[in-house]
Amino acid sequence: MSRARCTFKVAGLDCAVEMEQLRAALGEAPGVLALGFDLIHGSMTVDYEPEATSPPQLLNRIATAGMNASLVEESVEGDGWWRRNGRWVATVGSGLALLVGVMLGSLSPGHPVFEKAAYLLAILFGGYELFPKAVRGLAKFRFDIHVLMTVAVAGALILGQWDEAATVAFLFGLSEALERFSLDRARRAVRRLLEIAPETAEVVTSDGTVRIVAASELKAGDRVHVRAGDRIPIDGAVVSGRSSVDQKAITGESVPVPREPGDPVFAGTVNGEGSLEVEAAGPIGNALISRIIAQVRDAQAARAPVERRIGRFAAIYTPVVMGIAALIMIAPPLVQIAMGTPPGSAEWGTWFGRGLVVLVIACPCALVISTPVAIVSGLTAAARRGILVKGGEYLEEFGQLRVLAFDKTGTLTRGEPDVVEVVSTDGSDGEEVLRIAAALGDRGGHVLGRAIARHARQRSLTVPLADGYRANPGLGASGLVDAVEYHIGSHRFIDEAGLCPPEFHDRLGSAERNAGTAVALSTQSGPLGWIRLADQARPEAARILAELNALGIQTVMLTGDNPPTAAAMAQELGIIEHRSGLLPAEKVTAITELDARHGSTGMVGDGVNDAPALATARVSVALGGISSGAALETADVVLMADDLNALPWLVRHSRKTLARIRQNIGLALGTKALVLLLAALGYATLAMAIAADLGTSLLVTANALRLLRNSSPDRQ
Ligand SMILES: Nc1ncnc2c1ncn2[C@@H]1O[C@H](COP(=O)(O)OP(=O)(O)OP(=O)(O)O)[C@@H](O)[C@H]1O
Ligand SMILES: [Zn+2]
Numbered sequence: 001m002s003r004a005r006c007t008f009k010v011a012g013l014d015c016a017v018e019m020e021q022l023r024a025a026l027g028e029a030p031g032v033l034a035l036g037f038d039l040i041h042g043s044m045t046v047d048y049e050p051e052a053t054s055p056p057q058l059l060n061r062i063a064t065a066g067m068n069a070s071l072v073e074e075s076v077e078g079d080g081w082w083r084r085n086g087r088w089v090a091t092v093g094s095g096l097a098l099l100v101g102v103m104l105g106s107l108s109p110g111h112p113v114f115e116k117a118a119y120l121l122a123i124l125f126g127g128y129e130l131f132p133k134a135v136r137g138l139a140k141f142r143f144d145i146h147v148l149m150t151v152a153v154a155g156a157l158i159l160g161q162w163d164e165a166a167t168v169a170f171l172f173g174l175s176e177a178l179e180r181f182s183l184d185r186a187r188r189a190v191r192r193l194l195e196i197a198p199e200t201a202e203v204v205t206s207d208g209t210v211r212i213v214a215a216s217e218l219k220a221g222d223r224v225h226v227r228a229g230d231r232i233p234i235d236g237a238v239v240s241g242r243s244s245v246d247q248k249a250i251t252g253e254s255v256p257v258p259r260e261p262g263d264p265v266f267a268g269t270v271n272g273e274g275s276l277e278v279e280a281a282g283p284i285g286n287a288l289i290s291r292i293i294a295q296v297r298d299a300q301a302a303r304a305p306v307e308r309r310i311g312r313f314a315a316i317y318t319p320v321v322m323g324i325a326a327l328i329m330i331a332p333p334l335v336q337i338a339m340g341t342p343p344g345s346a347e348w349g350t351w352f353g354r355g356l357v358v359l360v361i362a363c364p365c366a367l368v369i370s371t372p373v374a375i376v377s378g379l380t381a382a383a384r385r386g387i388l389v390k391g392g393e394y395l396e397e398f399g400q401l402r403v404l405a406f407d408k409t410g411t412l413t414r415g416e417p418d419v420v421e422v423v424s425t426d427g428s429d430g431e432e433v434l435r436i437a438a439a440l441g442d443r444g445g446h447v448l449g450r451a452i453a454r455h456a457r458q459r460s461l462t463v464p465l466a467d468g469y470r471a472n473p474g475l476g477a478s479g480l481v482d483a484v485e486y487h488i489g490s491h492r493f494i495d496e497a498g499l500c501p502p503e504f505h506d507r508l509g510s511a512e513r514n515a516g517t518a519v520a521l522s523t524q525s526g527p528l529g530w531i532r533l534a535d536q537a538r539p540e541a542a543r544i545l546a547e548l549n550a551l552g553i554q555t556v557m558l559t560g561d562n563p564p565t566a567a568a569m570a571q572e573l574g575i576i577e578h579r580s581g582l583l584p585a586e587k588v589t590a591i592t593e594l595d596a597r598h599g600s601t602g603m604v605g606d607g608v609n610d611a612p613a614l615a616t617a618r619v620s621v622a623l624g625g626i627s628s629g630a631a632l633e634t635a636d637v638v639l640m641a642d643d644l645n646a647l648p649w650l651v652r653h654s655r656k657t658l659a660r661i662r663q664n665i666g667l668a669l670g671t672k673a674l675v676l677l678l679a680a681l682g683y684a685t686l687a688m689a690i691a692a693d694l695g696t697s698l699l700v701t702a703n704a705l706r707l708l709r710n711s712s713p714d715r716q
Contacts, residue, residue, distance in 0.1 A: 004050045011068040013042040025065035070285035087177045094125035094170040119166040126169030155356045167687040175694045182701040186376040197268040201233035222280040235287040236278040243274035251641035252386025296383045304392025314364040321362030329355030357679040360689040370664035370700035377707040378657035386640040394636045399654035407605035408559035417533035419455040424529040433529040443469035474560040474583040512564045547648040587613035664700035671696045
């Protein structure tokens with residue numbers, strides 16, 4: 001069981017009452033081991049089992065107790081030198097004792113007592129964690145790895161094979177130590193993300209002097225001075241200065257973004273050529289980088305389906321092999337007896353020994369440990385490239401993806417449409433159409449509406465206020481301006497409302513064949529005109545779609561936009577399949593149908609209109625996690641950068657992760673089969689069996705950890 005500690009700053013924690021409330025909320029929570037309070041600084045430390053809970057879950061519990069807290073600090077393995085190093089000390093001790101035992105055994109006169117004492121020491125050191133675990137397992141009638149290995153050690157002792165028993169105990173201790181080490185290594189790699197944020201900050205005080213403060217002490221409103229070339233210590237907004245900032249730490253892309261007063265900046269990113277003054281948005285615990293790390297940690301804690309499958313397999317495999325071992329121990333001597341050998345001279349010892357070897361082979365170590373290491377390494381490598389994958393299951397799903405559906409506006413296009421034409425049915429210059437459309441656009445959050453409102457202001461029109469705004473997702477919106485009811489939306493919208501007379505229908509139809517999206521404006525009595533807006537394809541979109549196709553992934557565009565616009569955009573992007581005029585519910589049907597026809601279908605979208613379709617897809621992907629907090633919370637996969645570049649890498653990376661897992665399973669099972677064969681033929685010793693297991697464990701773990709290197713962020 002591992003132990004971790006984190007520290008929370010709790011608002012209003014200054015007397016015993018709050019302390020008791022927190023005790024009540026957290027004391028009995030799963031995975032919580034101990035609570036500590038510091039009333040002077042208003043902070044609380046929680047010791048917990050990282051397998052059972054996580055800081056975000058703890059934060060939720062604190063929130064349900066009605067208190068507001070933020071994460072200040074966490075350390076993965078609890079403190080204490082022994083806790084971190086005890087296992088290694090014991091393993092080294094066991095190895096040394098084993099060595100002494102072997103040397104004493106090879107001396108010609110022999111010192112049986114000292115020799116046995118040395119082996120006993122090796123057994124105790126090697127098994128100091130193993131034996132108690134076995135006892136606990138047995139008490140619950142659970143025949144796990146620990147029981148297996150303990151039986152093997154005890155069996156060897158019964159046979160008088162002290163050296164074998166000591167070797168088994170030592171090697172098992174070593175493999176457990178290595179297993180923890182590799183998992184910790186993969187997990188800690190995430191911490192390096194946090195470590196990129198500086199520990200101290202220069203705070204500008206009200207009298208203009210600069211004070212050095214620990215980054216963990218910063219709070220909302222603090223003015224922080226960031227020198228040229230330094231890392232930014234906190235999330236916030238630039239209040240003075242001009243510079244460019246390298247956001248690679250978060251987005252994985254090192255294209256500097258220009259920053260000036262009003263622009264947001266993030267902890268851990270690197271300030272460029274100019275110095276900046278930044279107003280902190282909140283404590284470091286709420287910073288984007290901290291939230292990313294919390295998400296990655298949660299993702300690491302969740303078991304991927306492939307891990308569960310292997311767990312289920314091991315749960316069958318282990319007892320089956322135990323049964324075979326028992327059979328090998330008893331059956332051949334019984335056969336000998338049946339053939340007439342007197343029971344006393346049947347070869348009990350030989351077969352007991354062979355059975356023990358099989359028992360050790362039953363240990364599914366290599367099989368069980370390699371997969372979590374691969375998944376955790378895979379998630380971490382992705383996070384280091386600015387790709388947040390919310391769990392091993394999505395990595396697995398991405399590796400098997402057949403179809404990727406894309407929303408159009410804001411995903412394949414920039415999502416910043418410009419008004420290119422305003423047409424009024426009364427033949428005027430369309431200012432009235434624009435004013436009313438802008439009034440409605442001001443009310444809703446729709447990209448097109450906002451673009452119309454922006455355009456009206458650029459033309460210095462006064463935009464009236466609209467009342468009673470109602471959105472009709474995927475179609476349009478309605479509202480009152482100066483007590484008159486207006487409808488704005490797609491051609492389909494006014495057609496279905498019966499507000500599209502034939503002559504207007506034809507004119508609008510031919511306007512729609514031009515580039516862009518035409519949005520019609522109408523009253524209850526008929527259409528007033530339309531506004532055509534053009535959005536540009538993202539510069540990287542066509543290239544990325546081609547790359548995905550080359551990887552064997554079919555790309556589909558799903559849009560609520562009208563057919564001619566959609567067709568033109570599809571042609572420009574080289575996307576083969578597209579479906580247009582879809583309402584949100586029809587996008588859901590499209591996803592279900594694609595999934596049934598072609599296999600695993602994922603979707604990339606902005607989550608506003610597409611939330612139902614995104615939820616239906618096997619994996620949902622959101623872009624621009626750095627600019628939209630909502631994306632960070634809802635999508636299964638978040639590309640922190642606001643572009644599509646990470647997608648092909650993620651496909652290759654997920655496939656690589658799955659391939660590593662498959663290689664590892666093959667290697668582990670292959671070795672086991674080989675040793676089993678040798679054991680059946682009587683060629684394998686106990687120590688050989690466990691050494692093979694350890695060797696395979698090492699190999700597969702190293703193979704899994706190699707995925708971490710896949711993140712070398714400079715390749716684009
Ligand atoms: N609030 C609105 N104001 C104006 N037009 C709207 C509004 N809502 C929907 N529409 C119309 O309905 C069409 C489809 O709606 P919407 O863009 O919301 O769907 P979508 O599927 O998200 O589109 P896309 O695939 O382009 O992102 C738009 O092209 C527009 O003509
Ligand atoms: Zn019409």
